[in-house]
Amino acid sequence: MNVVRFSLNGDPVEVGVRAGETLLQALRERFGLTGTKQGCDLGDCGACTVLLDGEPVLSCLVLAADAEGHSVVTIEGLSHGEELHPVQKAFLDEGAVQCGYCTPGMVLTATALLDANPDPTDVEIRRAISGNLCRCTGYTKIVCAVRRAAEASGAQGRDGES
Amino acid sequence: MMVLPDFQLVRPSSLSEALSALAENPGAMPVAGGTDLLVSMKHGLFSPTHLVDLKGAPELHHLGVGEEGATIGACVRLSRIKDHPLIRTRYRALSQAAEAVASPPLQNRGTLGGNVCLDTRCYYYNQSDFWRRSLGGCLKKDGPICRAAPAAKRCFANFSSDTVPALIALGARVRLVGGPNGVKSERTLPLEEFFVEDGIKRNVLLPGELVADLHLPPAENLLSGYRKYRQRASIDYPLVSVAVAFQVREGRIREARVAVGAMASSPVLALETMEVLEGALPAPELLASAAELVTKRTKPVGNQAGSPGHRRLMARVMCRRLLKELLEAGPL
Numbered sequence: 001m002n003v004v005r006f007s008l009n010g011d012p013v014e015v016g017v018r019a020g021e022t023l024l025q026a027l028r029e030r031f032g033l034t035g036t037k038q039g040c041d042l043g044d045c046g047a048c049t050v051l052l053d054g055e056p057v058l059s060c061l062v063l064a065a066d067a068e069g070h071s072v073v074t075i076e077g078l079s080h081g082e083e084l085h086p087v088q089k090a091f092l093d094e095g096a097v098q099c100g101y102c103t104p105g106m107v108l109t110a111t112a113l114l115d116a117n118p119d120p121t122d123v124e125i126r127r128a129i130s131g132n133l134c135r136c137t138g139y140t141k142i143v144c145a146v147r148r149a150a151e152a153s154g155a156q157g158r159d160g161e162s
Numbered sequence: 163m164m165v166l167p168d169f170q171l172v173r174p175s176s177l178s179e180a181l182s183a184l185a186e187n188p189g190a191m192p193v194a195g196g197t198d199l200l201v202s203m204k205h206g207l208f209s210p211t212h213l214v215d216l217k218g219a220p221e222l223h224h225l226g227v228g229e230e231g232a233t234i235g236a237c238v239r240l241s242r243i244k245d246h247p248l249i250r251t252r253y254r255a256l257s258q259a260a261e262a263v264a265s266p267p268l269q270n271r272g273t274l275g276g277n278v279c280l281d282t283r284c285y286y287y288n289q290s291d292f293w294r295r296s297l298g299g300c301l302k303k304d305g306p307i308c309r310a311a312p313a314a315k316r317c318f319a320n321f322s323s324d325t326v327p328a329l330i331a332l333g334a335r336v337r338l339v340g341g342p343n344g345v346k347s348e349r350t351l352p353l354e355e356f357f358v359e360d361g362i363k364r365n366v367l368l369p370g371e372l373v374a375d376l377h378l379p380p381a382e383n384l385l386s387g388y389r390k391y392r393q394r395a396s397i398d399y400p401l402v403s404v405a406v407a408f409q410v411r412e413g414r415i416r417e418a419r420v421a422v423g424a425m426a427s428s429p430v431l432a433l434e435t436m437e438v439l440e441g442a443l444p445a446p447e448l449l450a451s452a453a454e455l456v457t458k459r460t461k462p463v464g465n466q467a468g469s470p471g472h473r474r475l476m477a478r479v480m481c482r483r484l485l486k487e488l489l490e491a492g493p494l
Contacts, residue, residue: 021166046265057267061201
């Protein structure tokens with residue numbers, strides 16, 4: 001067992017993990033954070049996307065031990081209690097969910113995109129989510145939702161300034 | 163669930179500690195981003211006793227671009243290379259290649275050294291243990307014959323790195339450190355000489371030896387680009403890739419270098435294309451004749467999606483489009 005300390009959804013955590021344990025396994029099985037989905041488990045599908053120091057990574061290909069000293073945000077860490085994150089709200093409003101399995105990864109990837117680039121073009125949105133596969137083929141509404149979230153936070157930002 | 167086999171994780175905090183850990187444990191393998199190795203381990207292709215994590219070695223994270231060229235450490239992540247403003251403008255082929263590796267979340271973990279040392283790939287090799295056992299394995303793993311070319315005596319697994327053709331076109335040299343028995347040696351060679359045309363051996367790395375960094379020559383007046391052909395534009399390995407770099411001096415093409423990936427077990431320098439381009443005046447007929455020769459030294463086998471003939475055709479198409487784009491765009 002290796003003892004690993006990191007920040008998980010803003011809280012400091014400490015956990016014993018096996019050397020061959022992936023971050024995905026630790027999140028789901030040790031912390032019960034099953035919002036992070038296991039899809040292919042081989043780095044193709046993006047269902048297991050989490051934010052590591054604010055950047056999307058595939059938790060099925062990150063050793064849990066590699067989280068040491070870093071910050072990890074999962075889908076459970078986005079909302080403030082009952083209040084959804086703007087990206088979550090936009091996905092809901094836009095109906096950008098079919099089976100929902102890719103949604104946590106999509107939402108986290110979109111969140112990281114908008115943090116780095118608050119006003120992305122459609123091409124930039126499509127490129128950013130290119131590692132998150134939706135097998136229901138509902139990409140159109142997902143792109144609309146990301147644009148809607150960008151517009152909503154842009155409007156919020158402008159209101160804040162006035 | 164794809165479970166990783168048991169291993170011990172070693173996390174050295176310097177390059178010399180990493181080299182010692184590799185020398186002390188003959189069954190150890192180095193790991194950086196893990197985006198290729200961990201997948202292969204889940205497939206049962208590698209069962210190292212130890213994984214030596216190189217990310218803790220600060221010597222491997224250097225990224226510098228200046229008048230004398232560029233030096234990029236083995237552990238520099240692909241996303242950092244893709245987004246680096248000076249690499250984007252001076253070494254465009256490398257920035258484009260880094261952006262073409264897998265998908266953005268994998269570029270956030272994968273490293274340049276890992277992509278340079280990427281394992282070769284084949285339909286019959288990159289499969290789960292369960293899948294491979296039903297056929298009986300192949301030359302590269304646990305079997306008596308090559309499943310893609312059964313009459314052959316060698317492995318034809320495909321060279322699949324995106325960054326390497328770009329680096330070779332840009333004239334990169336690779337610095338290797340360490341070696342067997344913990345010998346602290348160092349050698350530098352042109353990147354094309356690092357690879358061997360053998361799907362199993364792949365490169366000249368000795369046991370315990372590591373890629374430390376890549377060095378690129380100055381990029382004055384350099385035009386370069388990278389094109390990749392793959393099944394799904396978002397995440398797949400290349401079926402064909404072409405990188406081109408040259409200068410235009412007094413209206414003529416100079417120091418042209420063209421490298422082809424994914425068409426053999428190693429990257430291929432398209433010497434005939436380079437010869438046609440060298441000293442030539444840029445003209446539409448020239449582009450076609452230069453691109454026509456780009457597959458001269460390649461012999462792809464049927465171990466990827468798309469027939470070998472289709473991949474050769476697409477290599478010529480990619481090369482022609484890339485040359486046209488570079489000559490029309492001119493220097494940045």
